[in-house]
Amino acid sequence: MSLQKLLCNIHAPSGEEYRLTKFLLDYINIAKHWWKKKPRIYSGDGFQDNIVLVFGRPKTAVFAHIDSVGFMVKYNGELNSIGSPLAKTGYRLVGEDEKGEIDCLMHVDHDYDKSYIYKRKIDLGTSLTFKPQFVETEEYIQSPFLDNRVGVRNALQLAETMKNGILIFSTYEEHKGGSVEFLSKFIYEKFKVRQALISDVTWTSENILHKKGAVISIRDSMIPRKTYVNRIIDIAKKNNIDYQLEVESSGGSDGNSIQLSPYPIDWCFVGVAGEAIHSPKEIVYKKDIQTLFELYKILLDKL
Numbered sequence: 377m378s379l380q381k382l383l384c385n386i387h388a389p390s391g392e393e394y395r396l397t398k399f400l401l402d403y404i405n406i407a408k409h410w411w412k413k414k415p416r417i418y419s420g421d422g423f424q425d426n427i428v429l430v431f432g433r434p435k436t437a438v439f440a441h442i443d444s445v446g447f448m449v450k451y452n453g454e455l456n457s458i459g460s461p462l463a464k465t466g467y468r469l470v471g472e473d474e475k476g477e478i479d480c481l482m483h484v485d486h487d488y489d490k491s492y493i494y495k496r497k498i499d500l501g502t503s504l505t506f507k508p509q510f511v512e513t514e515e516y517i518q519s520p521f522l523d524n525r526v527g528v529r530n531a532l533q534l535a536e537t538m539k540n541g542i543l544i545f546s547t548y549e550e551h552k553g554g555s556v557e558f559l560s561k562f563i564y565e566k567f568k569v570r571q572a573l574i575s576d577v578t579w580t581s582e583n584i585l586h587k588k589g590a591v592i593s594i595r596d597s598m599i600p601r602k603t604y605v606n607r608i609i610d611i612a613k614k615n616n617i618d619y620q621l622e623v624e625s626s627g628g629s630d631g632n633s634i635q636l637s638p639y640p641i642d643w644c645f646v647g648v649a650g651e652a653i654h655s656p657k658e659i660v661y662k663k664d665i666q667t668l669f670e671l672y673k674i675l676l677d678k679l
Contacts, residue, residue, distance in 0.1 A: 377517055377662075379532070381510040383525040387471065389446030389458045389503050390551035393425040396442045396528075400427055400545055403532070412537045418562075425547050426555050430567065432540035436679050437563050437641075438672065439556065439630040440527040440575040441549030444520070445654050446505040447482075447490065449498045455482070455490040458503065459550030462655040463490050468507035473499035479507065506656040515661055516586075522650055522658040524549070526665060527575035533669055534676065541676045542569060549576075549630055556633035564639040571604065571679060572643040573672065574631045577650040577660065578622060584649045586661045589618025590668045593645035596627040598635050604642035611678045617671045620649075646671065 388396035401419060404427075408414050415429040425442075445459035447469065457463070467482040469492065480494035492498060506520035519525075531543045542563055547555045563569040578584060578591050592612065594605055612619045622645075631643040648668050651659040 377512050380517060380525065380529050381512075381519070383528055384510055384519040384521045385508045387503070387505055388443055389505050390443040390548050391458070392503050393443050393547045397425040397427060397545070400442070400528075404429065404535075407532075407535070411535055413539055415535070415543070424555065426559060427545040428559065428562065429535060429543040431538045431542070434540050434542045434567055434569055435571065436676055437542040437544055437569050437572045438531055438534065438575050438676070439544045439546055439572055439634075440531040441524050441546045441630055442528055443547050443550050444505060444523070445550050446503050449492065449500060449502045449504065451500070453491045453497070455492060455504070457490070460654055461506070462652075463488070467656060469504040470507045471498075471502050471504040473502040475499065478502070478504065480504070509656065515663070516659050517662065518657055518659045520656045520658060522660050523577040523653050526577050526648060526650070526660055530575045530665070530669055530672060534672055537673070538676065542567065546630055553630070553633040556630045557637045560634050560637040560639045560641055564641060570641050572631070572634055572641055573675060574629045574643060574645040574647065575668075575672065576629045576645060576647040577653060577658075578627070578645070578647050579653050580649045580651045584620060584622055586649055586651065586659075587663055588620045588649070589664060590620075590671045591622050591645070591647050591649055592619050593622040593624070593647075596622070596624045596629070596645065598628060598632045600631060600635070600644050601642050605644050607679065608644050608646065608675060611675055612671055615674050617674065618667050619671065646675070
């Protein structure tokens with residue numbers, strides 16, 4: 377889990393993904409030499425902080441968003457949320473402004489207004505995120521930003537043996553999206569790819585549990601096409617992969633942006649269950665991560 381820890385330690389809230397983009401490009405340019413097939417890499421001008429890896433003759437694209445939730449310093453020591461992070465008095469927040477590195481505390485008053493407590497004034501517009509603290513046991517990992525660095529690691533692991541497919545490391549998912557629409561245009565018009573999988577993390581609940589395998593979402597705030605979801609479920613069944621089905625009425629992922637794009641791309645969220653998502657102590661079980669990877673390998677071959 378050393379790579380997972382590295383990914384979780386990188387400060388990259390929505391709008392500031394460039395640090396993780398640089399890490400990923402450096403990693404990819406070294407690791408690709410021992411991957412089974414070297415991808416075509418699309419990034420930089422025209423792609424903002426997104427990365428697209430194209431292997432062979434792709435039929436399916438895997439989306440994994442690289443941004444996290446966080447906070448932005450506004451006026452009078454107040455904080456605005458980036459995405460929907462959990463906010464509690466006493467949380468440790470970190471960042472950096474022109475005066476140097478920052479390690480401060482959060483305060484939330486009775487009206488749920490958020491502010492920081494620090495020895496000096498922090499520059500306006502500075503982003504702050506939960507202080508990284510990665511914990512690994514025999515069964516699980518705990519850290520901020522497992523949503524969605526688990527999905528990113530899953531994609532990087534797939535890259536090692538991928539023959540045909542597209543891996544997309546997208547931005548802005550936690551804060552209203554925006555990049556996936558033009559990425560959908562790119563993969564559809566250039567490669568005629570018409571199906572996608574969303575490698576991400578969803579909330580645990582009374583029905584979605586740890587140690588029960590991958591989560592295949594039938595719907596969240598959006599509804600993917602049932603015939604496509606059924607194909608994924610059938611493949612999981614035939615290959616004896618542990619999975620659980622999710623049916624929710626809210627929430628979303630990069631799949632929402634795909635559905636709102638003007639391109640006929642089928643999509644389905646296929647991820648893992650995470651506890652305390654958008655908090656400093658998110659928890660995901662290792663067995664579920666491995667099951668997710670096994671399912672993705674089969675799906676990329678069979679879909």
